Amino acid sequence: MSNTQLLARARAVGEVARAHAAEGEELRRLPAPVVEALRDAELLRMAVPAVYRGPEADPLTMMACMEEVARADGAAGWCSMIATTTASLSMFLPPEWAGPIFSDPTVVTGGVFAPNGRAVSEGDHWRVDGRWMWGSGTQHCQWIVGGAMADDGTQHVMFFPAEDVTFHDTWHTHGLRGTGSLDISVEGVLVPKGRSVVPASGKVYVETPLSAFPNFTLLAIGVAAVALGIGRRAIDEIVELGVDKRPQFSQRTIAQMGTNQSDLARAEARLSSARAYLFDEVGQAWEAVCAGGRADVARRTRIRLAGANAAESAAKVVDAMYTMAGGTSVYQASALQRCLRDAHVATQHIMVAPRLYETMGKHLFGMDIDAAMI
DSSP, X not given: OOHHHHXXXXXXXXXXXXXXXXXXXXXXXXXXXXXXXXXXXXXXXXXXXXXXXXXXXXXXXXXXXXXXHHHHOXXXXXXXXXXXXXXXXXXXXXXXXXXXXXXXXXXXXXXXXXXXXXXXXXXXXXXXXXXXXXXXXXXXXXXXXXXXXXXXXXXXXXXXXXXXXXXXOOOOOSSOGGGOOEEEEXXXXXXXXXXXXOTTTSOOSSOSGGGGXXXXXXXXXXXXXXXXXXXXXXXXXXXXXXTTOOOXXXXXXXXXXXXXXXXXXXXXXXXXXXXXXXXXXXXXXXXXXXXXOOOOHHHHHHHHHHHHHHHHHHHHHHHHHHHHTGGGGGSTTOHHHHHHHHHHHHTTSTTTOTTXXXXXXXXXXXXXXXXXXX
């Protein structure tokens, strides 16, 4: 499948996601028609390599697709991002384990990389206990991952069949409600050692440029792409609203007011420049990887800075569009209130959170940083 075809599918799925966004808010998870549309378009497994019959999309295409779906509904874009980045682990599992999971295009994977679990070695298996927050989209997954610290001091990402996982109804939030990002847990589950991955430093079983692109970087740019899509939706909404709406006591529409014209232009510049910065940095890294190079710490740091900037810029754009709409934006019927809530939940993700700027600044000053998750 070409990258152009994949992006065309993302636009088509966006129409389904937009139509069911309000339902997802009520369910606090993606409605079945949205899951089916994402699955059938392979937008939940974009990082699965061709050897397992996956799209093996490049990072730029993945970002563009996630952004497009998030433009329709932030929750759907978020679930596409989580499932796709989880699917990238397919390249780090032994083929005898990866093949049965990832060669089936109907199988969806998701979960949490954070090492909140504990694993004890028992022969050829790990016995795992743990509980993880932010299990986005896991209720529609057949395989679920959870990070765990093993008793030998190594960090792993374990693959659990969905029937071994307990779901906890904790996802009562103000934004990204439709992602179903509830807590998940396992208790005493046995995981074959071949069905676990050592992130960042584990063995690569599928040698492709995509497997050389850092996993944590892929996750970070995915979060940023979703934020950009939400920001774009906010601009779409104000442009449509501004043609007809006249604020109370005004003879002019929103679009006819000079201050709004200036604010919209600044918002467009902020969002577009943040997007260009992110896509440029990722594009340079991808070119280097495709040429046989690597994404070193300096390059990964620039990408992470661009990602944090994209998420922050998108939230500021949404804030401005929400304010410009006046009282209309506070109603549940307005997509702008959902954009506002979703954008500010996205900025809380550790991959783009504001505290990341300190680490980036230290690097720019030439100081040592912990680059394990950069």
